[in-house]
């Protein structure tokens with residue numbers, strides 16, 4: 001049986017803001033995880049439309065499509081195309097879970113929630129010729145989950161081919177996050193067995209890992225044992241975690257020892273009132289400076305995430321946030337315009353208050369204003385968001401931010417990482433087009449090399465480097 005798995009490209013792929021490198025960083029794993037449930041005599045293929053063209057002229061026996069909010073229209077278009085040819089189509093993913101009735105109009109079957117247990121049940125029914133129209137995830141465990149079909153991933157199309165997920169969900173409940181809606185009806189945070197996670201890491205070639213977990217440090221016992229087991233594996237890795245977990249015990253030191261070199265941290269806002277409204281309790285009352293200093297001492301670079309347009313935000317929020325990030329030595333910043341995703345608490349509240357402006361899902365991309373704002377008008381919000389990106393990634397600010405680190409190696413790493421990420425778009429595009437992206441991995445690994453914890457007094461020269469960006473920078477992450 002030929003089973004065709006498709007991850008349609010997000011609408012941004014057609015936008016002038018599209019940054020191919022952002023979508024070629026690492027392979028998504030959801031579809032390869034499902035493919036593991038097929039039989040040896042099946043013929044699965046995976047097409048990630050962000051990095052390759054999807055061939056629509058074929059006639060597979062079954063099409064499985066993963067749907068996010070901003071790829072929903074493209075996903076429905078592909079689904080309708082195959083169904084018109086009489087081919088069975090199943091849809092799953094975040095958007096299907098949020099809006100099952102909408103998705104069901106374009107599918108023979110939809111799956112709600114995580115797919116580890118719905119997919120094997122569906123495949124079994126499909127083989128028997130009586131698949132159900134809806135499968136809903138109830139069982140939540142990663143025990144006994146078969147190894148991901150990494151052989152189906154076209155590794156050469158990605159900068160870091162070793163993406164990995166060892167947990168599902170997150171222990172927190174931020175009101176703007178998809179997580180609660182996706183995991184409704186069961187556990188919303190669970191982990192692999194530590195030995196299984198270590199065995200998966202062991203199977204991965206090379207050095208560099210990209211953990212896609214929402215919160216890699218979310219379960220202290222699990223994370224601690226994982227990092228303990230990773231010691232001596234000679235890995236470098238990137239991941240995501242919350243402020244409170246950075247401050248808790250010595251987990252972050254263990255992570256650094258195991259190879260953590262860069263961390264995505266959801267600061268979201270500098271305003272405690274906004275944290276309260278967003279139910280971001282894990283950040284409330286936490287000392288951001290202390291968390292940053294702790295990461296800095298360990299030589300871990302920070303990718304800070306910030307949201308604009310929260311109800312307490314006034315027009316000064318953009319400058320305050322950018323200045324703060326630069327002054328704290330944040331290596332890269334990801335800015336978002338607040339986006340009420342359907343299915344979230346935030347969407348419900350805004351809908352009840354009549355604040356949702358439209359339901360054009362491809363504009364729910366955190367770059368557009370899709371709700372009625374309060375202290376900021378929509379135009380100020382959009383312009384402020386664009387300004388923040390330009391401002392943070394000015395060469396002078398990259399330099400200033402890199403100077404905040406105590407160690408010269410950390411300063412240089414910061415400068416190379418932030419500059420490389422935002423300032424050389426045409427070069428990245430050329431490398432991607434010439435299919436040489438994976439050859440850049442050693443460069444990234446060198447930038448992520450360990451910083452000696454011993455404090456140094458040297459620093460890079462006071463003078464701002466005169467090197468100009470080779471090209472005009474793009475302004476979106």
Ligand code: SF4
Nearest residue numbers: 170172173174177214
């Ligand atoms: S901490 Fe992050 S992943 Fe967890 S609920 Fe909040 S936004 Fe979602």
